Amino acid sequence: MRHDRLVLTLIWRELSAGLRSMRRRDLVWIVAGGGALLAYAIADIVVALHAVSATLRQAQALWAVGLPGVLLCLGGFAGSAIARLCLSRAFAPFLKALPLSLMERRRMAAVAACALGVPLAFIAAAAVGLGCFVIAKPLAPAWGLGAVMLFGAGFGAAAVLRLRSARDLVLSDSADPVSDPGGRKPWLGAFDRSTPAWLSSWAWGLPAGRVRLSWRLAGAAILFGLAAIVAGSISLARHDAVPAAMAGLTGGLLVFMLSARFHPLGSPVLRTAPLGFVRAWLRLARLPLQLSLAFFLLPAGAALAAEPSAWAMPLASGFWLLALNGAYAVFAAYFMTAPFVAALSFLSAIAYASYETLEYGRTVLIGFAALVLFLWHQAQRRYRHG
């Protein structure tokens, strides 16, 4: 095996090894389900574009600034992410001590980034060309070509910048030459690690689980307290239960999402202990639930005081809060080591379910509930069988 296309080879091998490690049944489900969802999404977009085609054709700002800007940004984002991925392979730990020059590592990463960028640019061109064709915009192929050029320009510029930022190991202060200058950690990872350490230990009554006051914790408490007081005051001033009830719901959910950490579910210590999945999951959810409830009570009380006749509203908010907290706890148990991914997936699922509910009514919620049950089943199976 020649090492000229090493980075591309490594990425391809990792992908194929990942696919091989999956069960054929799961793979079929993912391909069939993903394919069906994609087909549905394309059909939905085509119908929506068709409905507003006349408006879109005349929107000069969209064609002159909006679309080119989006394509440049998308290309830039993709170029930066892919170049980073390729550089991480070019500086893989097993290659660090091998006689490969910085130029050679950059070249291998660039070759892989180009190879991965071409199909992405083609997808961008096809999407724009097809969109123009659907709304009967003249010169659809030319718009597709323009999309390739804009996406490619963004991709190329960001990829070159990222590739040039890599430094040789013996000349770099950082052990990871791919990381951002200044040794900053990726902020998504920092978000996942930002929770106080005692949060996940509290459930087990361990000494490490004792609540330790810190400036950050006090700041968060003051911030949430102020938000609850402001929302309650608005409701009381207007004699309207809605602001406080909504603040109670969203704030309570936010508190739950920020404080819920389920990574102990992956710990061999817990998995080999005589403790079932449901009990472990409930224990880990108990503190976030208490904090969420503590936040909810103040605005809910204010909502009730502001408009006693609308007592059903804070009550319904409470029920929705409980249901959403439970659903998020399932997402967080499934994505146990990546709370940010759990939050993003949960919010995306909620947003998508809300969007489809506008069109098809509340039957869409059955789909959301099915997704939650599926994730619950998978998390439980992983806890039991690894």
Add this chain to the structure above:
Amino acid sequence: MDSSIDPAEILAVRGLSAGYAGRAVVSGIDLSLDRGDILGLLGANGSGKSTLLRAMTGQIRPLGGTVAIDGADLVRAPERAKSGFGLAVDPFDLPAALSGRQYLQLVASIRGCAEDDWPGGDVIERLGLKRWIERPIAEYSLGTRAKIAIAAALLGAPPLLILDESLNGLDPLAAFEVKRIILALASNGRHAVIISTHVVEAVPGLCNRAILLADGRMARAWHARQLAEAGKMPGVFEAEVMQALAVQAADG
């Protein structure tokens, strides 16, 4: 190459300091290795053995001092310096998605040699890797990973071979074969070997030099004659190492 450089000297480390995030883990290391030397690198956990080897192999930036391998300065000519050694990488750093054969082909391609260019015959056969070689490294046990890492380090018969605790996970047969390869490499007078290990009792029988690291500094060194003396009686060398560690701990 500098004409003042001793042609027998394979490794020249002068005043080397290295660490992470600007904090020195090892400092003031001076080390010279000639062809034919087999150096045992000893030290407790956290004493700086792996950091020293990482700095010597260009995996981290030295905070101070110089490293020259086979006459090539590691900072000024990193590729040439890295061509001068073969490092058995940490088993967990191996590319899990590749098969053993693909990994060896890759390393051979980078080093510019044939994929079976080993000193002393077919290392795959000698280390008992034949039935694993076509399988992905992800399926390997720790010992099998150590074997493939050693096989890759030996490719192209580099002048300096570096084994960072690679002997620890090997089965007796493979450990015996690796020791034979090391002794053969050193005895032909063209190679040198550095072995970082916790198996103190194995050092006098295998190495002709040894150094003990403690708190990031060189606490004691043994030359060939001292090692040979210590190796005559079982337990003597271990006692000397323990005594050096105790003295170092008392000095604080």
